[in-house]
Amino acid sequence: MSLDSTAKRLGEGKRIELENGEIVFKLDSFSANPVVKPQDLGLTRQEKGKLKIGAVFNGGAELFQNGIILTPRCHKGYRKSKYFDLKQGVHRYRFHDYISEIWPLESEDGVHFKRFHEVMIKGDGSDHKDFIYGIDDIRIIKHDRTYLLVGCGKRIPPFKGLGGDRTAIYSTKDFVRIDYHGIIEFFDSRNLIPFPESVNGKLYIVWTSRAKGDPNIHLDFLRMGMDQLLHPSKYPKYWKKIHSRRSKNLLLKAGTFSHEREKIGSGTQLIKTDEGWLFIYHGVGLINSEICKYYGLHQKIERGYSICAALLDLDDPRRVICRTRNPIFIPSAPYEFKGDAKYPIDVPGVVFPTGAVIVKDKLLIYCGVGDKYVSLLGCNLHNLIDYLIDHCKSD
Secondary structure: OOHHHHHHHOOOOEEEEOOOOOEEEEOEEOOOOOOEOHHHHOOEEEEOOEEEEOEEEEEEEEEEOOEEEEEEEEEOOOEEEEEEEOOOOEEEEEEEOOOOEEOOEEEOOOOOOEEOOOOOEOOOOOOOOOOOOOEEEEEEEEEOOEEEEEEEEEOOOOOOOOOOEEEEEEEEOOOOOEEEEEEOOOOOEEEEEEOOOOEOOEEEEEEEEOOOOOOOEEEEEEOOHHHHHHOHHHOHHHHHHHHHOOOOOEEEOOOOOHHHOOEEEEOOOOEEEOOEEEEEEEEEEEEOHHHHHOOOOOOOEEEEEEEEEEEEOOOOOOOEEEEOOOOOEOOOOOOOOOOOOOOOOOOOOOEEEEEEEEEOOEEEEEEEEOOOEEEEEEEEHHHHHHHHHHHOEOO
8 A cells, every 4th residue: 555545545524514503624534543553563561461552642744755754752661540630620640650752653655654763762861861751742844855853851750740841852864863952941841843944034933831821822933043943052042032922922822612721732743735834733621512423422522632723824824814613623433532442542532633744635644642542634635724714714
């Protein structure tokens, strides 16, 4: 099977009319999902005679060598516990000994993946001491002939408090030699994604702050351009300004819609189209029963991750042309929603978009699901853009 044939097997995406008259868009889920599982990569272990399955999820994606390259985070020897979140009023999970590393994967058809030359990006302190508790959620942004790899380095153990997330920056031309450029050490942040090219001489970034009480997505530009990204420690003044003026550079505000009431954050790399910059992002909140019904669920999801989309102006990405009022995909399959004997999961109700490519007018989106696997979603790119313009124009 080739990448083109995989794109053909994905559906076109479809518009659905809810009982209240609203029109929503639904991405197509690939029939062989999840396309990457921990067992595929040997991320398993024995504990007291029982097989414990690790995790592989939240990988950036890009076209590479006539196929797809992924950069998922991988976990193996961790422990899981449950607690009640008083603030959100729901049960949640925390993990112990949860130090992630990145394993680049390659595939000719975008479905069957294997390790790429046994390359690994470690976040355990063995390569440097900027962070020592894991490296998460690397996105791939192709800029000219270089692939920027931008993720989140953990300075404190996951689930042990706030204040330990730092944007970590790498680059490569071939995914064999990967150069580390450092962290943006001046503030807590994750999900920072640079645009793949400058817009009217400015290199923009979308990013999520981890400052207390800031659940939104911001957009700013790098005063010193690419050098500011590749040498972050040289420009403390400019990074601090980006952080201090974030309220003035609000791109998308959380809380407007129920499925985004807790927080929103960046998703895949930005995609340039004739109509604007397509921005796929994620929301966290309550997913109402009207939408859940069309995914085969019998009740609302009290707290779930969902996939959303916006269209930004080509010449001035600060201007939001369109923004979805309802998710374009929600968790509903066992490997996304609650898990089952075949597909145990680590966190329920999660679909998290991290990488996207265009193949023959098809948009292929790679997502972390259940904080355990990688799944493939897609649609005809023009169908999604047309839906955004027809039904989601900003006021």
